[in-house]
Amino acid sequence: MAQNDAPESIQQVKKELTELRKTIRYHNNRYYNEDNPEISDYEYDQLMLRLKAIEAKYPELITKNSPTQVVGGQARRTAGVLVKHDVPMLSLQDVFSKEEIFAFVEELQQELEDPEFVVEEKIDGLSMALRYEDGELVRAITRGDGIVQGEDVTENAKVIHDVKKKLKDKLPYFEIRGEVYMEKKAFDAVNARQELLGLKPFANPRNCAAGTLRQLDSRITKERHLSLFIFNLQTARGRTFTTHTEAYDFMKKQGIKVIHGYKVCHTADEVWQAITAIGENRGNLPYDIDGAVVKLNNLADREKLGATAKVPRWAIAYKYPPEEKETVIRKIELSVGRTGRITPTAVFDPIRLCGTTVERATLHNQDFIDNLDVRIGDTVRVYKSGEIIPKVKEVVKEKRPAGTEPFV
Numbered sequence: 001m002a003q004n005d006a007p008e009s010i011q012q013v014k015k016e017l018t019e020l021r022k023t024i025r026y027h028n029n030r031y032y033n034e035d036n037p038e039i040s041d042y043e044y045d046q047l048m049l050r051l052k053a054i055e056a057k058y059p060e061l062i063t064k065n066s067p068t069q070v071v072g073g074q075a076r077r078t079a080g081v082l083v084k085h086d087v088p089m090l091s092l093q094d095v096f097s098k099e100e101i102f103a104f105v106e107e108l109q110q111e112l113e114d115p116e117f118v119v120e121e122k123i124d125g126l127s128m129a130l131r132y133e134d135g136e137l138v139r140a141i142t143r144g145d146g147i148v149q150g151e152d153v154t155e156n157a158k159v160i161h162d163v164k165k166k167l168k169d170k171l172p173y174f175e176i177r178g179e180v181y182m183e184k185k186a187f188d189a190v191n192a193r194q195e196l197l198g199l200k201p202f203a204n205p206r207n208c209a210a211g212t213l214r215q216l217d218s219r220i221t222k223e224r225h226l227s228l229f230i231f232n233l234q235t236a237r238g239r240t241f242t243t244h245t246e247a248y249d250f251m252k253k254q255g256i257k258v259i260h261g262y263k264v265c266h267t268a269d270e271v272w273q274a275i276t277a278i279g280e281n282r283g284n285l286p287y288d289i290d291g292a293v294v295k296l297n298n299l300a301d302r303e304k305l306g307a308t309a310k311v312p313r314w315a316i317a318y319k320y321p322p323e324e325k326e327t328v329i330r331k332i333e334l335s336v337g338r339t340g341r342i343t344p345t346a347v348f349d350p351i352r353l354c355g356t357t358v359e360r361a362t363l364h365n366q367d368f369i370d371n372l373d374v375r376i377g378d379t380v381r382v383y384k385s386g387e388i389i390p391k392v393k394e395v396v397k398e399k400r401p402a403g404t405e406p407f408v
Helices: 002-032 041-057 098-111 184-196 205-213 218-223 244-253 268-284 299-305 366-372
Strands: 082-084 117-123 126-133 136-142 149-151 173-181 227-237 263-265 289-296 315-319 323-336 342-353 356-362 379-384 391-395
Touching: 002 041, 098 268, 098 289, 098 315, 117 227, 117 268, 126 205, 126 227, 136 149, 173 205, 184 205, 205 218, 227 244, 263 268, 268 289, 289 299, 342 379, 356 379, 356 391, 366 391
Parallel strands: none
Antiparallel strands: 082 149, 117 263, 117 289, 126 136, 126 173, 173 227, 289 315, 323 342, 323 379, 342 356, 379 391
């Protein structure tokens, strides 16, 4: 009976492989060629992970034209092999006010003796851990679920200029965590190429960086010029570190690019001043940030405080209020919805807000236009926060050109 079962089992495997490959090719075509995906990235990843699992179990059934073997533009970004985390890559608790920052600092001052805090930029990118053994880079892993496992992106990480392949000090084991991101000029270059090829431009640098890091073809990753800042020591063997800044000093000697401009603080006032300074300078940075991180400097204190089920107790992320910039309205378009409702939209000179280039914002209705007295040619203040749709806040009346007429 067992002899009859085996061929039937193989036939079932072959049938599933055929169906999986056909489905994945279909969705690749919808994503790349038709620019009209039907499923989410997560759903696509589940299909690819299933295909990889079967091919790993039955390597004799791998074909040259399998989606796992295709490279280049026809291969959609995909989940890599899953790898267990040695140290959890937890997210941080977000706060939005000065009062919350003071409460965090004062609570830790009550629990610990003279704690030091480090304030850093919060880069808007994709988290990745790098593992070194005897000074050699052996693995790069995305955050994944943050607790159990992430995706192996080693081959793509190796073509990122900021990723060190070898360290001067060959510690038995050294794991660090950083943020993969795209500088604004690199992002603009990628989108210019997308438009040249007739492909949909990426919405923002973070999405582009995340998709690029998970490409099947490392040549695409290399040509898109990703960057990396390291912001944490995960664990080390062969050397003991007392503080976060001591670990940074060691990393810098290895040629590792760590978050720059970090500041050591001792009081809540100093922490808030550092957060404010980062916020005031974010428009001058060549990359996007979405906040500032406050973390304990002493590593033993971090171990003492531990973490909740979701976030560490020794760090917090302050998110800046909506970003706001001035631009000039060039025209106002009217669109008619299915119910016959007319919606005016302001079209203005492109500006960058929260990592996204925007050039349109709804004006809601004629009452909104009348209340703000919006006119074509006006300089307006537009604001946006995270994924919130950009909105016109007010008209800068002192910059209004002579001769403009009310829009009716």
